[in-house]
Amino acid sequence: MTDISMSQPSGSYTVNRKFDITSAEAQGRIRSRYRAEARFKSYGLLALGITSVFVVILLADVFVRGLPAFWQHRLVLDVPVAADAFGAPGSVDAAAIRGGDYYPVTKAALAKAIPGIESRSAERQLNRLLSTGAPDILRETLVADPSLIGKTVKVPLLLSDDADLYFKGAGSKIVSRVPRGIATPSGVTGEVTVLTASNDFADELATIKRALSVRAGGVEREAGRLQRSPDKANQARAVELLEVAKALRARAEQPRGEEPLDADIPSVLVEINGGLVKATKLSDSAITGEVLLPLKSADEAKPANWKIVTYVTPEANRKVNDQEAAFLERLRSLGVVESGFNWRFFTSGDSREPELAGIRGALVGTALTLLVTLALCLPLGVGAAVYLEEFAPKNRLTDLVEVNINNLAAVPSIVFGLLGLAVFLNFFGLPRSAPLVGGLVLALLVLPTIIIASRAALRSVPPSIKEAALGVGASHQQAIFHHVLPLAMPGIMTGTIIGMAHALGETAPLLMIGMIAFIVDVPQSFVESATVMPVQIYLWSDLPEQAFQAKTAAAIIVLLGFLFVMNGLAIWLRKRFERRW
Amino acid sequence: MDAIVANPSSATAAAHVMPGSGFKVSARDCNVYYGEKHALKSVSVDIPDRSVMAFIGPSGCGKSTFLRCINRMNDTIPICRVTGKITIDGQDVYDQSLDVVQLRARVGMVFQKPNPFPKSIYDNVAYGPRIHGFAQSRAELDQIVMTSLEKAGLLKEVKDRLTDSGTSLSGGQQQRLCIARAIAVSPEVILMDEPCSALDPIATARIEELIDELRSNYSIIIVTHSMQQAARVSQRTAFFHLGTLVEEGETGHIFTNPNDKRTQDYITGRIG
Ligand SMILES: Nc1ncnc2c1ncn2[C@@H]1O[C@H](COP(=O)(O)OP(=O)(O)O)[C@@H](O)[C@H]1O
Ligand SMILES: [Mg+2]
Numbered sequence: 018m019t020d021i022s023m024s025q026p027s028g029s030y031t032v033n034r035k036f037d038i039t040s041a042e043a044q045g046r047i048r049s050r051y052r053a054e055a056r057f058k059s060y061g062l063l064a065l066g067i068t069s070v071f072v073v074i075l076l077a078d079v080f081v082r083g084l085p086a087f088w089q090h091r092l093v094l095d096v097p098v099a100a101d102a103f104g105a106p107g108s109v110d111a112a113a114i115r116g117g118d119y120y121p122v123t124k125a126a127l128a129k130a131i132p133g134i135e136s137r138s139a140e141r142q143l144n145r146l147l148s149t150g151a152p153d154i155l156r157e158t159l160v161a162d163p164s165l166i167g168k169t170v171k172v173p174l175l176l177s178d179d180a181d182l183y184f185k186g187a188g189s190k191i192v193s194r195v196p197r198g199i200a201t202p203s204g205v206t207g208e209v210t211v212l213t214a215s216n217d218f219a220d221e222l223a224t225i226k227r228a229l230s231v232r233a234g235g236v237e238r239e240a241g242r243l244q245r246s247p248d249k250a251n252q253a254r255a256v257e258l259l260e261v262a263k264a265l266r267a268r269a270e271q272p273r274g275e276e277p278l279d280a281d282i283p284s285v286l287v288e289i290n291g292g293l294v295k296a297t298k299l300s301d302s303a304i305t306g307e308v309l310l311p312l313k314s315a316d317e318a319k320p321a322n323w324k325i326v327t328y329v330t331p332e333a334n335r336k337v338n339d340q341e342a343a344f345l346e347r348l349r350s351l352g353v354v355e356s357g358f359n360w361r362f363f364t365s366g367d368s369r370e371p372e373l374a375g376i377r378g379a380l381v382g383t384a385l386t387l388l389v390t391l392a393l394c395l396p397l398g399v400g401a402a403v404y405l406e407e408f409a410p411k412n413r414l415t416d417l418v419e420v421n422i423n424n425l426a427a428v429p430s431i432v433f434g435l436l437g438l439a440v441f442l443n444f445f446g447l448p449r450s451a452p453l454v455g456g457l458v459l460a461l462l463v464l465p466t467i468i469i470a471s472r473a474a475l476r477s478v479p480p481s482i483k484e485a486a487l488g489v490g491a492s493h494q495q496a497i498f499h500h501v502l503p504l505a506m507p508g509i510m511t512g513t514i515i516g517m518a519h520a521l522g523e524t525a526p527l528l529m530i531g532m533i534a535f536i537v538d539v540p541q542s543f544v545e546s547a548t549v550m551p552v553q554i555y556l557w558s559d560l561p562e563q564a565f566q567a568k569t570a571a572a573i574i575v576l577l578g579f580l581f582v583m584n585g586l587a588i589w590l591r592k593r594f595e596r597r598w
Numbered sequence: 599m600d601a602i603v604a605n606p607s608s609a610t611a612a613a614h615v616m617p618g619s620g621f622k623v624s625a626r627d628c629n630v631y632y633g634e635k636h637a638l639k640s641v642s643v644d645i646p647d648r649s650v651m652a653f654i655g656p657s658g659c660g661k662s663t664f665l666r667c668i669n670r671m672n673d674t675i676p677i678c679r680v681t682g683k684i685t686i687d688g689q690d691v692y693d694q695s696l697d698v699v700q701l702r703a704r705v706g707m708v709f710q711k712p713n714p715f716p717k718s719i720y721d722n723v724a725y726g727p728r729i730h731g732f733a734q735s736r737a738e739l740d741q742i743v744m745t746s747l748e749k750a751g752l753l754k755e756v757k758d759r760l761t762d763s764g765t766s767l768s769g770g771q772q773q774r775l776c777i778a779r780a781i782a783v784s785p786e787v788i789l790m791d792e793p794c795s796a797l798d799p800i801a802t803a804r805i806e807e808l809i810d811e812l813r814s815n816y817s818i819i820i821v822t823h824s825m826q827q828a829a830r831v832s833q834r835t836a837f838f839h840l841g842t843l844v845e846e847g848e849t850g851h852i853f854t855n856p857n858d859k860r861t862q863d864y865i866t867g868r869i870g
Contacts, residue, residue: 411676479713481709481711481713482713482715482716483674484671484674484707484709484713485709485713485714485715485776485779486715486725487671487674487702488669488671488702488706488707488708488709488780489702489703489706489725489726489729489779489780489782489783490699490700490701490702490703490726490729490730490783491699491725491726491729492699493674495729499725499729500715504716
């Protein structure tokens with residue numbers, strides 16, 4: 018084994034040395050070593066590739082979902098503020114303006130933008146397009162300048178979440194088509210009929226029939242699925258569904274004639290004489306329907322002056338019904354819809370209304386909580402580390418302390434929450450949901466991390482530095498505080514920031530101490546009720562409103578931003594404190 | 599014990615010892631244990647003032663251990679135990695009442711590997727005077743720093759860059775900075791543990807010159823692996839072997855006419 022060249026002489030020539038590095042075996046070994054290295058490298062690249070792909074997918078997903086939430090749609094309207102809107106003119110003070118009822122004012126503004134709405138329900142739907150927080154800017158404007166009362170003020174009014182989502186693309190695909198014939202409406206409001214001279218609605222009718230047959234197919238499949246189920250109730254339902262499917266098929270196959278429309282098929286509308294009519298019954302040459310936006314006149318319209326509009330997504334599958342969509346489209350064509358950065362997201366607390374909900378409360382809560390954690394952890398952790406590393410006698414007791422600190426780092430975080438609940442809330446009677454208690458609990462959680470990191474940092478300082486200090490007559494304590502600790506500082510900082518980042522993302526222990534409550538107010542002190550960002554994300558992700566999904570992703574982006582800022586700070590601090598030796 | 603204890607009357611380094619000043623450092627029956635290991639065995643030696651004493655001997659024979667006993671640097675090693683008596687100017691180093699910090703200000707130390715603080719050159723030298731409160735004013739401190747650098751033969755080279763980091767200097771300069779740092783607290787004894795082993799020959803020659811200059815003011819003990827170095831810089835030499843002090847005497851005598859066979863073997867390169 019020690020003498021390779023003798024036992025396996027290499028081919029053409031013999032080398033006079035004990036280990037023949039030119040033999041075929043040796044070459045083979047070199048090749049296999051190269052292969053092993055290449056393999057190892059490719060494993061590394063593969064692992065890196067997979068992780069980067071996941072990170073990119075994650076980030077892309079979060080950003081695609083979350084970024085729209087940073088923008089918000091508003092209506093910039095001329096708001097006529099009646100002189101007596103907030104009490105008798107002349108006696109109006111700031112409190113009255115703040116406490117005033119803005120519903121009539123904004124209603125008037127909308128009525129001015131879309132005049133002629135008579136039906137009560139249509140009027141209500143129009144007013145519901147605005148958020149309950151819509152008059153906020155108007156209110157601030159009036160408080161700042163009460164002389165505007167009695168005049169018309171141009172301010173942005175916040176749209177409701179559904180209207181906002183509609184403009185962000187959650188509405189329907191809208192197809193409009195210029196017809197060939199002349200159309201005659203039978204009236205300007207209420208229920209009207211629009212007749213055409215040629216068979217202008219034939220295409221729409223065909224589309225509707227196709228949609229009906231597709232729907233029939235769907236219902237049949239569902240019935241078939243239910244039929245195979247052993248449950249009696251399901252089978253009965255299957256029979257019902259088959260009836261429905263049969264009726265749909267009959268409607269789809271009936272060649273001509275008036276077809277009733279419902280919310281499960283695309284909506285057909287007619288834009289004529291400055292108004293909009295939604296068809297409830299459709300035939301080749303006529304529609305009967307209700308007026309969504311009033312017509313200016315009942316005159317007949319030439320082909321270029323009227324349009325057939327289809328909202329492709331069935332009304333039942335949308336948040337915004339045809340009436341609301343008609344209003345929103347009208348507002349859009351009036352040019353009063355504006356999209357702006359959603360500052361409110363950063364300036365207000367939580368809300369039940371998605372368009373009003375902000376991250377400020379959670380951000381401040383997080384900052385206060387982390388402040389408490391940092392204020393406790395850094396001195397305690399570094400002190401404990403310095404003592405254990407440099408001063409503690411090596412005996413059973415310190416060994417025990419050491420083992421337990423290491424164990425503590427591995428305790429599930431929820432346990433710290435329970436501990437906090439039992440000790441801080443129940444025993445010490447500290448306030449629930451408060452950043453103070455949250456900070457205390459998180460401090461327990463990150464203390465072991467900081468101690469372990471600080472000890473490692475202290476240990477990594479070369480002992481020659483300490484010896485040098487002792488050599489010129491520094492005491493042990495001076496040597497440590499003047500030389501060892503400053504040199505360990507970058508490492509301690511890194512450990513602390515990692516610990517804080519860990520605390521930043523903690524949710525479970527905070528749930529235990531009640532930081533999960535719905536809190537609207539931005540906390541002003543350490544003992545007020547508050548929530549933190551991860552809990553806010555958790556809360557929002559649970560809500561049914563579609564707009565909160567975007568808010569959830571947006572909050573995640575803010576949380577990631579917070580994390581990046583913290584890590585950036587850590588790198589900066591490390592660079593500042595870093596010294597070579 | 600077969601250690602040849604130096605006989606004070608035979609010490610003829612008197613040329614460098616001020617009359618009547620006697621010995622600066624004396625050790626009697628000094629033993630050091632690292633846990634169970636008996637690292638230094640009954641060492642007794644006298645070290646004269648204002649001269650250079652060299653400790654030579656093979657690796658692991660206890661030279662550093664003995665050196666570190668003199669300024670009680672061994673206190674930092676928990677398992678280390680010292681018995682016997684070491685005195686500086688007749689004062690027991692291991693006396694309970696003696697403050698170890700004060701002792702280390704009196705007994706400076708230069709280590710094998712240059713270990714400047716990762717601070718400015720100025721702060722490196724000023725650190726000792728600062729913690730001992732030697733200077734009342736900034737000007738006084740400047741004065742101490744300048745003279746120390748001057749004495750360490752470094753001032754010319756670093757005059758214009760006192761705020762640069764001590765670690766930015768070359769190895770030889772760093773070691774002289776460490777010597778300046780030791781001088782700055784005005785010690786009486788300077789211990790040097792192989793101060794040139796990490797340096798190139800030119801830097802070594804520079805340090806050796808410096809040691810020769812410092813001799814007139816301090817009592818210097820230098821551990822060295824190089825017998826030439828011992829011969830060049832020291833007036834007296836002690837040879838350690840396996841934890842015992844084998845022989846001590848005038849450097850010229852040790853190198854030309856050693857009493858002990860082991861010393862002979864070592865200086866002729868047969869052990870080591
Ligand atoms: N901190 C220590 N712990 C245990 N043993 C030590 C320690 N320092 C030195 N020793 C032992 O003491 C003996 C003398 O070491 P040292 O004085 O460093 O020798 P040298 O003459 O080479 O300087 C060696 O055998 C060494 O293993
Ligand atoms: Mg040594």
